[in-house]
Amino acid sequence: MIKDLVRRDVVNLKNYQVHMQQCKYKMDANESPFDLPEDIYARLSEVIRNARPNIYPDPLATRLRGAISAYAGVNADNIIVGNGSDDLIHGIMNSFVEREDFVLYPEPSFSMYRIYTLIAGAKPIGIPLGEDFQYHVGTFIEAVNKYAPKVVFLCVPNNPTGNVLSKEAIVDILESVKGLLVVDEAYYEFYGETVVDLIGKYPNLVILRTFSKAMGIAGLRVGYLISSNEVIDELYKTKSPYNINSVSQAVAYEVLKSGIYKERLNYIISERNRLFNRLKEIKGVKAYPSAANFILIRVADAEKVHQKLIEKDILVRSFKGDPYLNDCLRITVGTAEANEHLIKSLREIMQ
Numbered sequence: 010m011i012k013d014l015v016r017r018d019v020v021n022l023k024n025y026q027v028h029m030q031q032c033k034y035k036m037d038a039n040e041s042p043f044d045l046p047e048d049i050y051a052r053l054s055e056v057i058r059n060a061r062p063n064i065y066p067d068p069l070a071t072r073l074r075g076a077i078s079a080y081a082g083v084n085a086d087n088i089i090v091g092n093g094s095d096d097l098i099h100g101i102m103n104s105f106v107e108r109e110d111f112v113l114y115p116e117p118s119f120s121m122y123r124i125y126t127l128i129a130g131a132k133p134i135g136i137p138l139g140e141d142f143q144y145h146v147g148t149f150i151e152a153v154n155k156y157a158p159k160v161v162f163l164c165v166p167n168n169p170t171g172n173v174l175s176k177e178a179i180v181d182i183l184e185s186v187k188g189l190l191v192v193d194e195a196y197y198e199f200y201g202e203t204v205v206d207l208i209g210k211y212p213n214l215v216i217l218r219t220f221s222k223a224m225g226i227a228g229l230r231v232g233y234l235i236s237s238n239e240v241i242d243e244l245y246k247t248k249s250p251y252n253i254n255s256v257s258q259a260v261a262y263e264v265l266k267s268g269i270y271k272e273r274l275n276y277i278i279s280e281r282n283r284l285f286n287r288l289k290e291i292k293g294v295k296a297y298p299s300a301a302n303f304i305l306i307r308v309a310d311a312e313k314v315h316q317k318l319i320e321k322d323i324l325v326r327s328f329k330g331d332p333y334l335n336d337c338l339r340i341t342v343g344t345a346e347a348n349e350h351l352i353k354s355l356r357e358i359m360q
């Protein structure tokens with residue numbers, strides 16, 4: 010039996026669930042609604058040629074790291090690039106987390122913290138968020154003191170709730186953590202606040218970022234991690250040698266250099282604020298304030314609303330079966346047209 014051969018930690022895991030439904034308005038996965046800019050498409054064959062597809066990619070992503078260094082305001086040596094930030098969460102587990110170690114994370118939050126902890130054979134501990142999904146710093150510090158975790162994840166802004174945690178609060182938690190404190194800044198650009206400036210002071214601080222959201226290239230799988238040289242050195246030891254292909258490295262570089270994300274970012278932030286105000290006006294909808302590119306809502310019968318939105322060609326994220334997100338749906342901010350269609354449809358459904 011193949012099942013008898015499978016690692017104990019893996020045998021009961023389920024596949025990562027993605028909704029394969031095809032809708033005109035894809036507002037379920039916090040991607041960018043914008044295609045690559047035309048000028049990059051126009052130069053794509055040249056970009057690919059220069060990336061030299063017949064030879065292995067640069068395992069250190071040197072050129073891309075140089076551009077990220079300028080963008081993020083940190084030394085290139087303090088950056089490691091991953092095949093999406095998922096790859097880097099996995100890398101943290103591979104280099105730092107042993108069986109019996111505890112890993113803490115907020116709940117609800119990004120599901121992969123728990124899943125990669127389970128794959129590592131370690132012990133995941135979800136720390137429930139407080140009222141209206143706010144972080145409760147005292148509860149986190151208590152849990153840190155109780156479990157002495159190897160890794161603590163904070164997600165700021167938090168996916169899927171959209172709320173944030175102040176830098177002072179992050180520092181309070183950081184001061185109590187003896188393991189690594191990972192601040193997942195996947196949605197940093199939509200928020201504007203970062204703890205990158207603290208890496209010189211705290212060698213155990215790790216920051217995760219991604220090109221999948223504001224940078225708009227989720228399909229090309231590029232993420233990066235910022236930390237002390239000590240942490241980065243250990244991550245290189247377990248990294249797959251050629252984890253990011255040369256085309257993704259080259260296109261990510263072009264996107265960063267083009268600066269196109271800046272105006273798109275302003276557009277999404279202004280649409281998010283508009284969408285939030287409109288959602289609040291709909292009877293029966295509770296909208297949670299968000300510093301990211303999505304908005305969480307609560308309605309009376311989320312599954313029904315989810316299905317009815319699909320009938321209107323809109324796919325949002327449902328959380329069926331999640332005890333923390335009962336009757337919640339997450340809407341990714343789209344173009345003005347998509348957001349209008351969503352508002353109009355939701356208003357009709359909620360009547």
Ligand code: PMP
Pocket residue numbers: 038039092093094095096119164168193195218219220221227230231232
């Ligand atoms: N962290 C958070 C908080 C996320 O929401 C996501 C994507 N949904 C990721 C990490 C992973 O992003 P990627 O692997 O595309 O870089």
